[in-house]
Amino acid sequence: MRCGGLRADAVRNRRRIRTAAADLLAEQGAGVSLDRIARLAGVSNATLYRHYGSRGELLTDVAEEVAAVAAAAEARLSTSDPLVALRGFLESLASARPAALYCLPEGTGDGPAAGAGPRARVAAAAWRLLSRAQRAGRVREDVTAEDVLAVVSQLGRPLPGTTWRATEERCPRLVRQYLEGLVVPVPRVSPEPYHLPRR
DSSP: EHHHHHHHHHHHHHHHHHHHHHHHHHHOTTTHHHHHHHHTTOOOOHHHHHHOOSSHHHHHHHHHHHHHHHHHHHHTTTTHHHHHHHHHHHHHHHHHHHGGGGGGSSOSOOOOOOSSSHHHHHHHHHHHHHHHHHHHHHBBOOHHHHHHHHHHHHHSOTTTTTHHHHHHHHHHHHHHHHHHHHHHOOOOOOOOOOOOOOO
């Protein structure tokens, strides 16, 4: 059986390689060996190189997958409450191993320009959602999209000695706690003084 020009087993192998690469890039950074990625994916080195001719090609594919998750989350949440949309976007992004974005030699900046690369596109999506929350007065003005992406990429990485399952279960809670520190507090309205009625 073929799927988009590839046999079903080839599609599965490519997905396993990409998932293994995303996990190891989040744990170890861009210096992780391709041999280790192949072992974690359960494929031979020859199979890995048949799908990806170079390290750069693999890193780009992993980062493009993160960018696709970010784009889908932005589209899904674009009409939600600004703070709810930002939180949902960051939770989706954290679960997609965003540390892989930082393994590419690509600057992002902080602004509306999307650029061509996956990291720049994710930064632009984060900027749009963050700016909407800031314009609504929900998030502090001194926060930048790059700040948010840097923190979320760390929240999505497993701690030494922990599993990915534990990280994935903890991530939404950590994102919510992080966002609570960025939210502009609602001013408390003092009640009108109560005066006893005169007799």
